[in-house]
Amino acid sequence: MSDAVALRPPRTLPLGVLLLAIPLLLAIAGLVIRYLAFAATVPDASIASFAQGMCRWDCAWYVKLSQTGYDPFPVPTMINAGNWAFFPLYPILVAIVRTLTGLETIVAATGLSILLCIASARVAWPLLGRDLRAYTLFSAFLVAGPFSIWLTTFYTEVLFLFLTLCVFAALQNKHFLLAGLFAALLSATRIVGVFIVFAILIEIWQAHRANGGNWRNFVPAVLQRPDRLLALFIAPLGLFAYMAYLHFHIGDALAFSHVQRAWSRPTGNPVVFVWNALTSFPREGWAPTPSQQLAVAVLVGYALSIVLLVKRRYGMAVYALICLTLPLFAGMASVLRFTAALAPMPLMLTELLASRRWLFALALLGLLLAGYFTTIGWLTGYLSLV
């Protein structure tokens, strides 16, 4: 059987059911994998303590934010790091789910995150070229892979990824206004979400070119299409709404940025940061240092962005390059998380890994195994997964 034939979905199940069943089954597998790692690592592990036990680092900030809202100034706990750096949309959604269900915050967040992962996979189906192998890998990446520690707990990354996919799915169908609406939500989820406006602009330009337009009549053409104009205007609305809230809450619309000072993040040249991280060799043994792990993540991200460019997915490529590069001005902290949850990255990666049947099988196995070992690294602090 050729690969082309192998890409076709099996006929025994309706496609709609299959597209739901794959991420659902993998989500269950992911839960089992992470629980096994949790039970192997944490003393007195129980199912009741699982969701809370998986909640590490920034997760705890999101839990508190969802429960108590934004800090006033001065911060009641008398620390410099107010929680204004954390964007509001996902904590708000979790608070709504918690209120409706009566569940604990972290349990509500875990459930919602897994649902968003499944929804993300479904939204990604057309973006993956309706390739069932890529779809399976993408689903495994989200719900059972090494980065499921973030995507299925309480990090804003899962909503960020979901909304990014919604924007690109809408753009694929030339629904620019819908893309703008999703972009507005995206910009209320993470600061870099606002830059998806460039992807929308590029897609509008490509649609303009496809209709025989050129750069001279581009602006007049956009001005004559109020739906496209509106898409561009509303794309950053989430960020602007959050800034307005911060101004009326503590008097500083840029508090989310200014508060970074409290984390004492260095600022500098991204190239220098990546080079220093890459050349931070281990003092003994061969295991890459945490800095090297982060540098490799960044380089893989750039390599995938170049593949996107080569494949002429300019909107995704430009958006990915911006989202990869901007955080690097503040050092290497969290870049693995930022890269993994940048939707064009797993989209492109799983598409490449699905190109051969043997590679697909190997990648699927690798993702599931990595899901187990990364969870152990997450819980023990062995891996640099902040």
Next chain:
Amino acid sequence: MSSSLRLGAYILCGLVALFELGVVWLLLHPDVPPDYRAYYIDKTTTCLNQPVSGSYSLGAVIPFTPEGKDAAKPIRVCGWEGPTGDGTHAVGTSARLRFAYAEPATALTLHLSMVAVEKSGHLMPQRVEIVANGMLLDTVSLNAPTPQQFSLALPAPADGRVELELRFPDAVQMGATDPDNRLRSIKLLSAALLPADQV
């Protein structure tokens, strides 16, 4: 798209643009307390004034060790990290302590035990400007690898409140990319404020 829908879309564009312009105006005009502005926006200080009570009994020696953490907490305003080992590190270009006491006193003596930090195994000599209630009391030099003790006289304020600031003009960068609020200078081992007649 019908003409009324087009008109509605243009009006919506205008409203969104107005809102966004309004927010830009807000972000250019922050309305924040001076402490907030100095630390987060202007970055003229590395020490963000925290509203600790300063609750303190005159004569008490406060150890800045892990064991003395609870006693130190109400007087630690900002610019401190730890405690760790035998003391608490100052971070940034200044650090502050607050003493709010109820006992009557006409004159006070400040006792400080401090040691300069080391970098790569080498002592980094430090000058420390000691400022109480805005008045420079003295500039002391830390140049020994072991803790040094300092005693300084100061007038007792009428309101029983001493705002002590230690400034570190020789603070050093420990890592190549460390920002100013990560600079290191001294480790504080203990602090005490005594009525002058008890010294």
